[in-house]
Amino acid sequence: MSHGSTHHRDDALRSVPHPGERLAFNGDNAFQRELRRRVEADLRGRGRGQRDSAAMYAKTAIILTVFFASYVALVLFAQAWWQALPLTLLLGTAMAGIGFNIMHDGGHQAYSRHRWVNKIMAFTLDLVGGSSYIWQWKHARYHHTYVNIARHDSDIDLGVLGRLSPEQPRRPWHRFQHIYLWLLYPVTAIRWHLYGDFRDLLTGRIGARPFKRPRGGDLVLLVLGKLVFFTLAFGLPLAFHPPGTVVLFYAIVSAVAGFLLAIVFQLAHVVEEADFPQPDDTSGRMETPWAIHQLQTTVDFARDNRVLGWLIGGLNFQVEHHLFVRISHVHYPAVAKVVEVTCREFGVPYHAHRTLFAGIASHYRWLRRLGAVPAAGEPPLPHGGGQGPSRAGSATHALPRG
Numbered sequence: 154m155s156h157g158s159t160h161h162r163d164d165a166l167r168s169v170p171h172p173g174e175r176l177a178f179n180g181d182n183a184f185q186r187e188l189r190r191r192v193e194a195d196l197r198g199r200g201r202g203q204r205d206s207a208a209m210y211a212k213t214a215i216i217l218t219v220f221f222a223s224y225v226a227l228v229l230f231a232q233a234w235w236q237a238l239p240l241t242l243l244l245g246t247a248m249a250g251i252g253f254n255i256m257h258d259g260g261h262q263a264y265s266r267h268r269w270v271n272k273i274m275a276f277t278l279d280l281v282g283g284s285s286y287i288w289q290w291k292h293a294r295y296h297h298t299y300v301n302i303a304r305h306d307s308d309i310d311l312g313v314l315g316r317l318s319p320e321q322p323r324r325p326w327h328r329f330q331h332i333y334l335w336l337l338y339p340v341t342a343i344r345w346h347l348y349g350d351f352r353d354l355l356t357g358r359i360g361a362r363p364f365k366r367p368r369g370g371d372l373v374l375l376v377l378g379k380l381v382f383f384t385l386a387f388g389l390p391l392a393f394h395p396p397g398t399v400v401l402f403y404a405i406v407s408a409v410a411g412f413l414l415a416i417v418f419q420l421a422h423v424v425e426e427a428d429f430p431q432p433d434d435t436s437g438r439m440e441t442p443w444a445i446h447q448l449q450t451t452v453d454f455a456r457d458n459r460v461l462g463w464l465i466g467g468l469n470f471q472v473e474h475h476l477f478v479r480i481s482h483v484h485y486p487a488v489a490k491v492v493e494v495t496c497r498e499f500g501v502p503y504h505a506h507r508t509l510f511a512g513i514a515s516h517y518r519w520l521r522r523l524g525a526v527p528a529a530g531e532p533p534l535p536h537g538g539g540q541g542p543s544r545a546g547s548a549t550h551a552l553p554r555g
């Protein structure tokens with residue numbers, strides 16, 4: 154699905170039959186049109202296609218090789234814990250790497266101009282335990298369209314376990330969420346494997362929003378994906394190891410992957426600089442145009458860290474990802490330069506943390522603050538969003554490069 158125009162976005166909204174939940178953005182897309190024109194001209198001017206980059210095909214081969222090699226070594230050859238432990242870390246990291254780099258680009262049609270290539274790449278998510286079909290709805294549609302809008306973006310909904318948005322109710326135990334949530338992040342992949350997809354399939358809902366259950370070929374692929382994953386995670390290892398060992402190593406591998414996935418997401422949207430806007434009470438519409446909403450709710454980090462960027466599929470450039478979902482992530486550093494300049498010109502906020510640690514610290518402070526402030530009776534929390542002065546101690550607004 155493209156976010157390239159209001160036209161496309163309206164189509165996506167219409168396919169979600171949920172009266173009362175329909176949510177439109179301000180239709181003034183002048184900024185978005187100019188930004189898109191400049192980014193496309195920049196890539197074209199340097200002779201770069203938007204997709205099908207050789208670097209991506211090479212990267213895919215490397216990550217899948219590491220994934221299968223560490224899996225085979227762990228299941229078939231590891232004899233002692235000191236051999237198994239580094240392999241579990243490597244395997245967990247490779248699982249997250251498949252998610253960040255291969256399936257994410259594929260699922261967003263950013264990998265190739267060929268639909269079938271994207272589909273195969275997206276299906277690598279099923280290999281590591283998540284349904285790429287459900288992800289299409291949950292991530293590509295709901296999360297990307299309605300970032301940080303409570304009750305619409307299920308990615309910021311931790312239920313009673315945590316309060317990520319000021320719009321969510323505060324519970325007494327949230328006072329400690331800046332401590333205990335770090336211990337829950339590793340569980341997110343396990344929850345996804347064993348519960349999340351199955352719950353969504355049974356209820357026909359993703360968070361508060363309904364989705365179309367898979368049928369025909371989609372259903373066959375979903376079931377096939379689950380069979381492959383459960384065979385890899387449990388079936389095959391059980392042929393060589395006692396059940397306790399299999400469960401323990403499954404848990405460690407998934408904890409590594411889950412922690413990495415959760416952290417990269419949280420640093421993009423759940424930090425002090427990110428905004429959590431809500432639709433206007435009377436019109437039910439979002440005040441800002443869609444592209445500006447993305448910039449208000451999304452934060453880059455460690456843009457100069459090329460090793461990190463390689464490992465996490467360019468998701469340290471989440472701003473660029475959210476604005477240009479269909480451009481391969483290998484181009485994000487170049488796209489970022491155009492976005493930053495254009496934002497400055499149009500007076501649109503652009504948030505970035507200089508380092509990974511700065512992002513983590515900001516996430517920690519945001520959790521502590523939301524856990525401490527009562528939801529009702531207090532003045533609302535100030536948002537980032539670029540209006541008004543930036544909050545003390547936060548690295549916000551466009552940072553000089555280098």
Ligand SMILES: [Zn+2]
Nearest residue numbers: 257261292474
């Ligand atoms: Zn995405």
